[in-house]
Amino acid sequence: MKIKRELVKAMIEHSEELNPVESCGYLAGKDNELLKFYPMTNIDNSPEHFSFDPKEQFKVMKEARNDGLRLMSVYHSHPESPARLSEEDLRLLNDPSMVYIIVSLLEKKPDVKGYKVSKQGDDITVERVDLETV
């Protein structure tokens, strides 16, 4: 999946700005390319957990649609753990259409990785998604 370089920068800046609280957001795009970043409120305001505000989710979904885009990715930060999906992520991330991006601030240089998650009953399949910056 292609992603504009400035969106990666924006996600890292957002993560660092809210650190140690977990940050989160949507990315919208079209034709397998992410074109716009929508920072979202972490209503848990926690260093270990995030939740979107459903009202804000609907607002941003409509905004993206009005921009001619669709929501294709959800990002959140891991302030103190690697850029991999945690057990909690796997439990709560249920939209098979989304690419889930993690920004890890564990090391000095932030690490950004993308994943897709599909579930069939108790079976969970995680697939790495290459993020090609353009």
Place this chain on the structure above:
Amino acid sequence: MTVKINGTEETIDDGLSISGLLKKKDVDMPDMVSVELNGEILDRELFDSTVVKQGDDIEFLYFMGGGQK
């Protein structure tokens, strides 16, 4: 009848509940979905009993949450 689902007009069967509609849209985990009906978020407990009506504007999306631990 015709309704709008996530911004797109669609024709659906009469008498369908919100739960039935989510099933038709291949939502496997309705407990993890938020629904907005005509601009108002619908309580999840009402998904089974709320019947979709002609002209309804329905938006749905997955709850998003997680955590590093």
